[in-house]
Amino acid sequence: MAKVxxxxxxxxxxxxxxxxxxxxxxQGLGWTGVANxxxxxxxxxxxxxxxxxxxxxxxRMCDTLLANTVIESYRIEVA
Numbered sequence: 001m002a003k004v005x006x007x008x009x010x011x012x013x014x015x016x017x018x019x020x021x022x023x024x025x026x027q028g029l030g031w032t033g034v035a036n037x038x039x040x041x042x043x044x045x046x047x048x049x050x051x052x053x054x055x056x057x058x059x060r061m062c063d064t065l066l067a068n069t070v071i072e073s074y075r076i077e078v079a
Contacts, residue, residue: 001046002054005077008067009040047078054078 010016016038023037043066051057058076067074 001049002051003079004045004047004054004058005079006043006058006062006066007040007075007077008043008062008072009038009074011071011073014071 010019018039019037022039023034026034026037047054047058055076055078058078062074062076063069
C-alpha cells in the first residue's frame with residue numbers, strides 16, 4: 001500500500017476567513033509577528049499498489065472530489 005497525502009489550500013487572492021481568524025487570535029494572544037495566516041486541509045489515505053500511475057490517479061481524485069479547483073490548489077505526496 002502506498003501512503004498518500006493531499007494538501008489542499010485556498011488559492012492566492014481568495015479570502016481565507018478562517019486564516020484571518022487564526023491570525024487575529026494569535027496576535028491577540030501576544031504573537032504580534034504573525035501575518036498572512038492561511039488554513040488548509042490535509043487528506044491522508046492508503047492506495048492499493050495495484051494502481052499503476054498513483055500520481056495521476058490521485059490527481060483525478062483531487063480534480064473530481066478532494067479539491068474545489070476553482071478556489072483551491074493542492075499538492076500530492078505519494079510514499
